[in-house]
Amino acid sequence: MKKTTGKIVVMGASFALFLCGAGALQLERGTARAVILAVVFAGLLTIAGVQTFRRMKNKE
Numbered sequence: 001m002k003k004t005t006g007k008i009v010v011m012g013a014s015f016a017l018f019l020c021g022a023g024a025l026q027l028e029r030g031t032a033r034a035v036i037l038a039v040v041f042a043g044l045l046t047i048a049g050v051q052t053f054r055r056m057k058n059k060e
Contacts, residue, residue: 013043017040017043024036024040
């Protein structure tokens with residue numbers, strides 16, 4: 001049950017970040033758009049890194 005809940009949380013966070021990024025693309029070009037996209041990109045990379053680290057840890 002705990003694994004499933006963790007996966008749902010990760011998927012929800014990823015989807016929320018994706019929606020924020022898609023929404024930011026609707027904004028006019030400028031600093032706010034660039035900052036939002038940078039934060040979304042960093043967040044998605046962080047999630048991917050954490051997931052990779054967990055998978056490598058579990059294989060050991």
